[in-house]
Every structure is written in C-alpha cells, then in structure tokens.
Amino acid sequence: MVTTKYIKPTESELEILRILWERNTASVREVHEELSKTKEAGYTTTLKLMQIMHEKGLVGRDDSVKTHIYHPVVSxxxxxxxxxxxxxxxxxxxxxxxxxxxxxxxxxxxxxxxxxxxxxxxxxxxx
Amino acid sequence: MVTTKYIKPTESELEILRILWERNTASVREVHEELSKTKEAGYTTTLKLMQIMHEKGLVGRDDSVKTHIYHPVVSxxxxxxxxxxxxxxxxxxxxxxxxxxxxxxxxxxxxxxxxxxxxxxxxxxxx
DNA sequence: GTTCTTTTACGAATAATATCGTATTTTGCT
DNA sequence: AGCAAAATACGATATTATTCGTAAAAGAAC
Structure with missing residues (x-):
C-alpha cells in the first residue's frame, strides 16, 4: 500500500483550494477573479501559486486545452x-x-x- | 479606547504560547526543554523566538532577575x-x-x- | 499569414520565518 | 578578585513563501 504523505498547504494555497473545492474545476483566471474580491494580487502571482500547487500534487489540471483547467487533488x-x-x-x-x-x-x-x-x-x- | 490590533502568532510562536498558557510562566530553558520533546531545535533558536515574541508583544517578561521569566500576554x-x-x-x-x-x-x-x-x-x- | 489578446513558463526579487554561531553579560563559587 | 557556568544579545545565514516582470507560446480575429 502506498501511503501518500500529507502535504500541508500554505495559507495562500488554502485560499485557492477553498475556491477549487467550491467549484470543482476552475481556470487560473477564474480563481484569480474570485481571489481578487478579498485580496490584492497580480494575475501572475495566482498563476505561479497554482503551478507550484500542481508540482506539489495539491491540484491536478487538464492542459490539453489552451486555458488549463485545475481541480483539487487533496480532499x-x-x-x-x-x-x-x-x-x-x-x-x-x-x-x-x-x-x-x-x-x-x-x-x-x-x-x-x-x-x-x-x-x-x-x-x-x-x- | 485603545484597540490593540491582533497579532497573528506564527506556527512556532503558537507552540511556545501553548507551553506558556499551560504553565503561566516559564524561562527560556524550561520552554526549550518542553519543546525538545517534540521537535529538534537549538537553545538559541528558542531564545531568539521568544525575544521576537517579546518585541511583538505576544509575551511579557520579568528581566529583573538573571534568568528572565516569560508569561503570555495574548490570551x-x-x-x-x-x-x-x-x-x-x-x-x-x-x-x-x-x-x-x-x-x-x-x-x-x-x-x-x-x-x-x-x-x-x-x-x-x-x- | 499577420496582428492582437490571452495564457503559460520561468527566473528573479522580496518578504517572512526559522536557525544558529559567537560575543557579551550576569552571577555563583572558590 | 578570578574563573566557570548559564543566560542573553545580536548579527548572519538558511529556508520557505509570496510577488512580479518579461518572454515565449497558443489561439482568435481579421
């Protein structure tokens, strides 16, 4: 049995996860739009965060289309x-x-x- | 009325606060001893952290004696x-x-x- | 197919935390 | 007083997290 070790999301990552948990899937643009309501941040910042989350395995994505669609991996x-x-x-x-x-x-x-x-x-x- | 703004303790600071909340007062040595049970860290690291917490106003201390005695300020x-x-x-x-x-x-x-x-x-x- | 717009990739700067080495201070002991 | 032990002060480094600028890629529109 492969026990995947728990990765602790950072605070910013949690905010993004919250949005993904709500919507199931979302593009960077959509996440960023939602985030902007409560916090100030540039688009590429959100993008970078989500890319890092992808590397860590916190989120998955469909990159077969131009605009990548992300989804949560951790429940x-x-x-x-x-x-x-x-x-x-x-x-x-x-x-x-x-x-x-x-x-x-x-x-x-x-x-x-x-x-x-x-x-x-x-x-x-x-x- | 002076509203003192909430200072969010970091994760390490929370661990130290937990000990202080339990004991009410403690020296750096005592806190460090307790911390060592669950985590690896040098004595001066704990000291530094507690000094920073003091600067921030998270803890107070009695430094009229050689070994400073700390106590929590935030409840x-x-x-x-x-x-x-x-x-x-x-x-x-x-x-x-x-x-x-x-x-x-x-x-x-x-x-x-x-x-x-x-x-x-x-x-x-x-x- | 050239231009415009949107998106991603990615390196680098900045900021926030945590860690530690070394010097100095304090005090107890002889 | 002189020495050893324990504590503090503090700067430097390491680590992690966040932010952003710029370039390249991918389509869409004309």
Whole structure:
C-alpha cells in the first residue's frame, strides 16, 4: 500500500483550494477573479501559486486545452481533519470538546443545525 | 479606547504560547526543554523566538532577575477565537456546525464531555 | 499569414520565518 | 578578585513563501 504523505498547504494555497473545492474545476483566471474580491494580487502571482500547487500534487489540471483547467487533488475532508487535529492539540490542549464548545458558543447556528448536532450527540452517547 | 490590533502568532510562536498558557510562566530553558520533546531545535533558536515574541508583544517578561521569566500576554481564548473564525471561513465554508460535527466525529469525547456539550446545546435551543 | 489578446513558463526579487554561531553579560563559587 | 557556568544579545545565514516582470507560446480575429 502506498501511503501518500500529507502535504500541508500554505495559507495562500488554502485560499485557492477553498475556491477549487467550491467549484470543482476552475481556470487560473477564474480563481484569480474570485481571489481578487478579498485580496490584492497580480494575475501572475495566482498563476505561479497554482503551478507550484500542481508540482506539489495539491491540484491536478487538464492542459490539453489552451486555458488549463485545475481541480483539487487533496480532499477538503482530509485537510479539515489534519488542521482540526493540529488545532485541538496546540490550541485546546487536546480536548476536542473544548473546541466544540468554543465553536458553538461563538458562532450562531440555526435550529436545524442544532438538531443535526443533537442527532450526532445521541449517537455518540449510545456507545 | 485603545484597540490593540491582533497579532497573528506564527506556527512556532503558537507552540511556545501553548507551553506558556499551560504553565503561566516559564524561562527560556524550561520552554526549550518542553519543546525538545517534540521537535529538534537549538537553545538559541528558542531564545531568539521568544525575544521576537517579546518585541511583538505576544509575551511579557520579568528581566529583573538573571534568568528572565516569560508569561503570555495574548490570551488563549482570544487566539482560539481568531483561529477558529478563520478556519470556519476558509475550511468549512462559513458553517460552524460543520466544524462541530467534524470535531465531534473524529475525536472521541468522554460521557462527561458529551454531557457538557448537551448542556450548551440545550441552552442554545431555548433561545 | 499577420496582428492582437490571452495564457503559460520561468527566473528573479522580496518578504517572512526559522536557525544558529559567537560575543557579551550576569552571577555563583572558590 | 578570578574563573566557570548559564543566560542573553545580536548579527548572519538558511529556508520557505509570496510577488512580479518579461518572454515565449497558443489561439482568435481579421
């Protein structure tokens, strides 16, 4: 079994991944357009970043057409898992519960969402 | 009112803060000893990092004694809040619930902890 | 097929982090 | 006082991440 080692995306790379996770595929131009809404950066900067991500294996691309189309290779779930894990360790002294309490306490959730959490909670309690 | 602007700790700085949050105060030597358990680094590297953190205002220190004693200035809570916020935005598409579900799902919690979460959940539902 | 536009490739500059070597300072001990 | 041990100060280097300018390539439009 080939265990592919986890590559930690940098902050800028995460921003790009976020867009790709949302859209599934996108050209550099599209990613850059989206990025520009929240941050200042030249087009070639975005391009270079995405090329580096491609080298690292964070994203794949279809370059059979003129305008290359990129897609995420690392899954959102896996990335979430890694970052949450790290966060729990260094920021919450190992207690996932503390993280949950903070997340719930500081950011409002809808009744439906609360219900969803309740469901999961019920399941966990049963065991 | 003087709003002190948030200083984002780097990754290494977070590791040091974690130790200071745990112990409240510590010398460079003590922090370095603790750090050495999980990572390779020279003593002066740790020293330098802590000096920089002092300049930035992330930590304070008592240098009236030979061996300077450091303490955290930024609170764990505030730092948690910032990082969670960022995480929810870029990694969970703005949904704190998704973060909660992930955290709960991937990392086991004790019955007591589950109960604690239940309490908070009940409170939130009431509103 | 020449020109214009868009895109990619790529090297290089800059900036931010992290690491470490060496000199100096401080203090305890004899 | 003189010496050794431990600590700090600080500049230099290394490493990683980000930014961007310029040239070459690929089509599209005429």
């Amino acid at each position: 959102r779930e896996k990335t979430q898992k890694h970052l949450i894990g790290k966060m729990i360790t260094t920021l919450f002294g190992g207690s996932s519960t503390e993280l949950v309490l903070h997340a719930l306490g500081n950011h409002k959730a809808s009744p439906a969402e609360l219900e969803e959490i309740q469901q999961l909670l019920n399941n966990l309690k049963k065991q | 764990r809570e505030k730092t948690q809040k910032h990082l969670i916020g960022k995480m929810i935005t870029t990694l969970f598409g703005g949904s704190s619930t998704e973060l909660v579900l992930h955290a709960l799902g991937n990392h086991k919690a004790s019955p007591a902890e589950l109960e604690e979460i239940q309490q908070l959940l009940n409170n939130l539902k009431k509103q």
